Amino acid sequence: MAAAAMAFLPALSAQAGASVPQGDDPIVQKVISLAAEDNQTMDHLDIVTNRFGGRPLGSDAYTHATDWAVHMFEQWGLEVHKEYAGELSVGFNRGPWFGRMINGNETLHFTTPAFTAGTKGVQRGHVVMEPRTKDEFERMKQTINGAWVLIGGTSKGWPIDYSERGDARRAEIIAQNDSISALNAEIRSYNRGVFSQRRDLERQLQTASGRQAVKIKAQIDALQEKELIPLIEEPALFYREMLEAGALGLIQSAPVPITTLYDRANIDDGYMTWENLPTLPDIKLDFRQYEKIKEMVELREYVELEFDIRNHFYMGPVPYYNVVAVLRGTEYPDEYVICGGHLDSYDAATGGVDCGTGIAPTMEAARLLAEAGAKPKRSIVFALWAGEEFGLLGSKAWVESHPDKLPNVINYFNRDGGPTVANSMSVPQEWYDALEPVCEPLEDLDPRFPFTLRVNDRYPMEIPEKAGGSDHAYFMMSGVPVISFGTGDPLGYNFSYGEIWHTDRDLYTKSIPEYMEHTSIVNAIVLWGIANLPEKLPASAVYIQE
DSSP states (O other), X not given: OHHHHHHTHHHHHHSTTXXXXXXXOHHHHHHHHHHHHHOOHHHHHHIIIIISOOOOTTSHHHHHHHHHHHHHHHHTTOEEEEEEEEEEEEEEEEEEEEEEETTTTEEOOEEOOBTSOOOSSSEEEEEEEOOOSHHHHHHHHHHHTTEEEEEEEEOOSOOXXXXXXXHHHHHHHHHHHHHHHHHHXXXXXXXXXXXXXXXXXXXXXXXXXXXXXXXXXXXXXXXXXXXXXXXXXXXXXXXXXXXXXXXXXXXEEEOSSOBOOBOHHHHHTTOOOTTSOOOSOEEEEEHHHHHHHHHHHHTTOOOEEEEEEEEEEEEEEEEEEEEEEEEOOSSEEEEEEEEEEEOOOOSSSOOTTTTHHHHHXXXXXXXXXXXXXXXXXXXXXXXXXXXXXXXXXXXXXXXXXXXXXXXXXEEEEEOOSOSOEEEEEEEOHHHXXXXXXXXXXXXXXXXTSOOEEEEOTTOSBOOOSSOOSSTTHHHHHTXXXXXXXXXXXXXXXXXXXXXXXXXXXXXXXXXXXXXXXXXXXXXXXXHHHHHTOSSOOOGGGTBOOO
C-alpha cells in the first residue's frame, strides 16, 4: 500500500480530503519512538482498575477515577474539564464480601448486585426453601426467621425488585396462584374419585368374564385423571412477607461466571432514596453450590451458612461527570475528531476489560500526542464517559448539551469491545483515498499486527432512530460518523468477551498488554492524521442525507 500511495501522490493530493503519507511525519515518528521506549497503556489500566477498582456510577471509586483522569490530562498539557452529566439520589460503595457453608466449612462463590443491601456484619443462619403459596408460607413462616432463603429462577444479574411496584406485581401473581391452587384442589378431588372408581372396577374385573369383562375394561380405559395446573413461577414471590418474618437474605442460583449488575429499575424511576433503601441481601450463588445446598435442604438436612457482605450506601444527590480533554486545533479549532470510552464499570470485578480497555488506549493516545508536541490543525478530543452501563448517560448528556458541535465532528471513535488489537478500518468509498496515507505507517509498524483499510459497501446508511449498546449510539442518531477500528486476536489468546462481560471475571488480568499497547499507537496516529486532513471527511458518505 505504501508504494502505491507514493506513486499516486500527486493525484491523491488533488482530490478533496486527500492527504500525504504519514510515514515520514515527525510527530508520527515521535509517537512511535515514545511508545517503543515507554508505552504506559497498562499503567493507566493498572491504576483505573487496581487502585480505584470497580467504578459504578454513584460510587467513590468513580468519583476518584474522574479526578485522577483530569489530573493526568492536565499533567500532559491538554485542556481538560469535568462536565456535569447528571446525578443519582444515593451513592453506593462496595466493600469486601465473604460467605461459607458451616457444615463442611466450604467457601461460597457468590456476588450481590450493586445498590443492594449488605449484611449487618457477620450473620449466620439456617437455610429454607422459599414458599410458593400462601398456605406454604403460613406453615413455614416461623422457620424463615433468621434464615437464608433459597429462591427459584436463574439469576441474570439483576436484583429482586423490592419496590411497591414489585410488591404489586407479586400480589397479582399470588392472587392468580391462589385461584390456580383452588382449581388444583378440585382436580385433586376429582382424581381421587377417579382412583376410587378405577380401584372398584379393577376388583370387579377380577371375577368378571366374557362381555362383562370387556365392558369393565372399557370403563377403566375411559377413566382419565386431570393434570394439575402449574403455579406461576416468580422468584421471591413472598418477598415482603419473608422480610417481615425475619429472613436474613435471599439466595438465587447463578451461572458461572456470575453476572452482576445493579438495581437499575429502582434507580431509574427514583424509588430508591436515602429514606427507602433495600434491606434484604440479594445473593447470586454459583449454581453448583446452590444445587448442593438445595438438595440438602429438600432432604430436610440442617444447612447453616455465614455471610459478611459490606455493601454501603451514602446520602445523595451524587453528581457524576464526563471527563473531556482537548488537544486544541491550530487552524480549525471548532472541527473535532473524538476518541472515547466509558469510565464507569460494574463492581463485582474491577472493569479491567469493560471498559478499562477503552479508557487506557484513549488516555495513552492523548499522552503520546502531547509528549510528541503535536499541534493538530483540528481539535482532537479524548472523552471518558460517565454512566454507559446505566444507559449511555454521559455520552447522551454530551450530545444533547452540544448540538452546535455535532455538525463539525468528523468522526467519533468508540472502543468498548475488549482488549483485542485495533487492526483495521472499514470506510465509505469516498473516505478511502484520504485515509489510505493516514493509515500507511500502520501497515508494517508491527508485523504481528498488519493494518488493513478497506471499503465497506454498506455506506451510506440510514441514520438510526434508536440507541444501540454503547457510547457511539447518540452520536450516530445525531448524524455524526462513528466509524471505529476493527479488532482481532491474531496471536491466539483465545479471548472471549462473553466470559468477562458484566461478570466477576472482568479483571486487569484479562487484558492483553501487546494488543492494548499497539491499539494506543493506532489511536494516536489515525487521530493525528484525520485532524490534519486538507478537508473534512464528508458525513454524506456515511449517512443518507434527507
